[in-house]
């Protein structure tokens with residue numbers, strides 16, 4: 001009996017000793033890798049106040065000057081490591097992307113829908129991504145050129161007159177319609193209207209305060225989200241009845257089967273459709289607004305873009321023939337304006353991931369559960385990669401930027417699948433804008449507004465008129 005007790009005691013001791021040793025070893029390896037430099041601000045509130053009370057880019061740039069390309073801070077109650085070098089962005093987004101999962105505020109997940117691809121990683125993400133990429137690929141969207149043209153022209157014509165237009169709000173209407181086009185093809189107009197109205201209510205809730213009180217933007221957004229699901233159900237039911245097999249995004253999602261032959265649920269389809277609308281609308285609209293501003297501010301550049309587009313316009317007999325896909329791929333000056341606008345505006349200034357395990361990078365420890373933020377905007381505005389970065393200069397894109405220094409559409413497994421569509425839309429829009437219209441910006445204040453993407457102050461109020469054709 002005594003022997004048994006002794007053995008038990010010995011085993012417990014051994015176990016304890018082993019644990020202590022193991023833990024110590026583990027701690028040792030942590031001690032070798034230290035946390036990155038930086039200040040964590042006040043506990044709880046951290047540095048959120050600072051981030052939101054000043055231009056975020058000033059916040060990052062100041063930190064970067066003080067601490068270097070990798071530094072720690074506290075944002076929205078979360079400890080966080082910010083990364084301002086191309087190598088670090090590549091590490092997190094591309095080569096070691098499995099160590100970092102996407103992370104979004106809970107409210108975004110609730111409103112868009114938890115099955116939307118950008119909340120996921122691994123198999124489900126891979127599968128959804130393949131489905132979403134197809135209908136957004138150049139091969140698919142080349143068939144949308146004419147429809148996008150019609151949208152752009154009718155929008156521009158509606159702006160003409162002696163009225164002041166909120167350019168950003170108007171651009172949002174276009175980018176929403178282009179999103180609808182990619183998702184549903186030519187959707188009946190009553191469905192388009194219902195989707196648009198309910199989506200705009202949903203959108204107001206994205207950044208609103210969660211509450212149970214009826215009548216608040218939060219509650220309204222929740223019921224709008226429900227109605228959006230209902231509308232989508234009706235559209236899906238109609239498609240199934242017609243047995244039409246379409247090549248648009250909805251068609252691809254409806255036809256998808258996994259290796260066990262399972263189809264997607266209606267919830268998964270709805271979440272991903274709303275996710276794509278969300279990803280497509282404000283992003284493209286803000287860049288298009290910036291393009292208008294940059295062209296307006298540089299008359300010489302505008303002349304060059306005009307000359308390029310007028311030549312195409314004339315070869316189409318003054319728009320009697322629609323633009324062709326090939327023409328949209330051959331607008332070298334305008335294309336560089338688009339790229340430089342993406343760099344200058346860097347509307348996605350940074351992104352968030354979360355370390356799924358302790359990660360070591362360049363001798364620094366990124367503890368499990370910490371957020372990491374690749375800072376795209378800092379990289380795009382670093383004079384080591386883009387000389388004289390505050391100058392709008394499309395000619396810098398005559399030579400390709402160094403790898404991972406230009407990431408307006410992100411990089412790696414979660415990079416933007418909509419980038420060809422977004423570029424196409426911007427090129428078509430610019431073609432019609434500069435060949436037939438003039439505009440002047442109203443008010444002289446120049447500045448940036450965050451909502452949450454950076455846009456020109458007040459959405460760039462402007463007046464438009466048709467140019468006399470001579």
Ligand code: HEM
Pocket residue numbers: 117118119129132136179182275276279280281283284287347348351352407408409410411413414415416417418419421422
């Ligand atoms: C100029 C316009 C746009 C910009 C600057 C932009 C930028 C980005 C960026 C930076 C990401 C990666 C975010 C991250 O890594 O956390 C992303 C993801 C995404 N974008 Fe875009 N985007 C634009 C337009 C569009 C359009 C038009 C669509 C669809 C029609 C779209 C659909 C998506 C989707 C679905 C994702 C998530 C991909 C994934 O998680 O695998 N985007 N976008």
Ligand SMILES: *[C@@H]1O[C@H](CO)[C@@H](O)[C@H](O)[C@H]1NC(C)=O
Pocket residue numbers: 194195197198227228230231
């Ligand atoms: C929202 O969707 C419903 C259908 O579910 C529709 O009847 C309604 O007109 C839409 N618009 C608004 C503003 O609610």
